Amino acid sequence: MKNLLYMLFGCMLLITMYGCNKTQTDFKNLLGNQEVVYTGAVKAVITQPGNLRIGLKWKSSSDPSIVKYVVYWNNKADSQIVKISTKTDSVRTTITGLKEFVYTFTIYSFDAKGNKSIPFEVNNIKVYGPVYAGTLLNRAYSGANPYRNNPNGSVTLNFTTPDTINIKTVIRYTDSSNATIEKTLLPDSSSITLPNYKQGTKIQYQSYYIPERAAIDTFVVNRFDDFPDIVLQYVQCNKSLFKSISLPNDVHADFGTSFEKLWDGSVGPQSYPNIFHSNESKLPHHFTFDLGAVYNYLARIEETGRDQSHNPLDFEVWGIADISNAATTLPGTDPGWTAEMKAKGWTLLKECVRTDDGKQAMKFDFIGNPPPVRYIRIRVKTNTSGENYSNISELTLWNLQ
Numbered sequence: 001m002k003n004l005l006y007m008l009f010g011c012m013l014l015i016t017m018y019g020c021n022k023t024q025t026d027f028k029n030l031l032g033n034q035e036v037v038y039t040g041a042v043k044a045v046i047t048q049p050g051n052l053r054i055g056l057k058w059k060s061s062s063d064p065s066i067v068k069y070v071v072y073w074n075n076k077a078d079s080q081i082v083k084i085s086t087k088t089d090s091v092r093t094t095i096t097g098l099k100e101f102v103y104t105f106t107i108y109s110f111d112a113k114g115n116k117s118i119p120f121e122v123n124n125i126k127v128y129g130p131v132y133a134g135t136l137l138n139r140a141y142s143g144a145n146p147y148r149n150n151p152n153g154s155v156t157l158n159f160t161t162p163d164t165i166n167i168k169t170v171i172r173y174t175d176s177s178n179a180t181i182e183k184t185l186l187p188d189s190s191s192i193t194l195p196n197y198k199q200g201t202k203i204q205y206q207s208y209y210i211p212e213r214a215a216i217d218t219f220v221v222n223r224f225d226d227f228p229d230i231v232l233q234y235v236q237c238n239k240s241l242f243k244s245i246s247l248p249n250d251v252h253a254d255f256g257t258s259f260e261k262l263w264d265g266s267v268g269p270q271s272y273p274n275i276f277h278s279n280e281s282k283l284p285h286h287f288t289f290d291l292g293a294v295y296n297y298l299a300r301i302e303e304t305g306r307d308q309s310h311n312p313l314d315f316e317v318w319g320i321a322d323i324s325n326a327a328t329t330l331p332g333t334d335p336g337w338t339a340e341m342k343a344k345g346w347t348l349l350k351e352c353v354r355t356d357d358g359k360q361a362m363k364f365d366f367i368g369n370p371p372p373v374r375y376i377r378i379r380v381k382t383n384t385s386g387e388n389y390s391n392i393s394e395l396t397l398w399n400l401q
Contacts, residue, residue: 039061039066151235170183253279312354349367
């Protein structure tokens with residue numbers, strides 16, 4: 001037994017001595033007498049999906065020997081070389097010609113001798129394309145309150161909160177000069193106002209999206225959608241702003257009455273003195289008043305006569321936005337009065353003709369697409385009595401918005 005132990009100890013001693021005599025480079029015999037050298041590996045990659053392409057970005061390696069990177073995909077059947085000519089903080093490349101698919105990319109770094117790094121894999125990277133684009137819908141408008149007409153002739157469109165990847169929505173419309181206008185609604189806004197919108201024309205909209213926040217491409221819905229038709233509503237003009245003004249040859253309120261009775265809110269034919277009663281002045285004669293605000297689509301007037309006589313049966317309604325140079329010099333009876341009114345910038349909104357006794361309230365619609373109006377001139381041509389007076393209980397006007 002002792003002899004056996006001595007033999008084992010001697011063998012172990014010989015093995016140890018032989019191992020100590022091996023050099024550290026003897027493993028080269030197993031590698032063709034060459035040492036394995038690894039370049040600095042990629043550590044983290046930012047992916048930027050696009051339309052049938054992908055952007056890749058990673059931080060530059062501190063290894064100064066690296067001269068290029070190679071990106072492989074499709075099980076290394078496809079690759080792209082990214083050469084490094086100057087030192088930068090980051091490396092970027094865009095791979096094009098891809099299919100709409102989920103990819104794995106493998107990246108190696110190389111030095112000038114062909115030594116490469118260990119691989120770095122980027123998995124489950126989605127590339128977008130026509131299939132994704134086909135799923136996109138234009139941003140939804142507010143179903144409960146899609147729009148609002150404004151007194152200044154503009155229209156405000158209301159939309160719901162968009163998806164977080166919505167970039168913008170383009171609104172296309174026609175303005176009052178028949179020009180095609182495009183405005184952009186950003187995702188953080190829920191409404192947009194279209195100035196000088198031409199009533200009755202189509203409004204269309206188209207939305208843009210990105211598939212992910214870091215995406216390098218924007219996708220657009222493949223069509224414009226029609227916004228709901230803008231329907232104008234009659235909104236009564238604010239009578240509290242009305243006031244009388246006097247231009248040359250205007251009649252005035254007489255017999256203890258006042259112009260203010262024309263817009264005091266009374267309903268139905270009124271009795272004296274709760275009326276406007278003009279002074280005696282040969283027909284046709286006229287009077288003027290201020291609406292107190294500019295209306296871009298003044299559309300309707302309602303006239304209520306007195307409970308007795310002198311009610312207008314044929315009268316004209318004229319309008320203008322500014323009376324700075326609008327005063328006329330001719331009396332309403334002059335044949336040249338109409339021409340002078342037009343020359344001064346007034347627009348005939350309506351000639352109102354009644355075939356009754358002129359007492360009850362009666363509405364008359366103005367011309368379509370009127371100019372902006374703030375000042376009204378009423379020219380009474382005939383009345384029920386044939387005398388040179390005008391009696392009116394109430395005037396009400398409406399703007400379309």
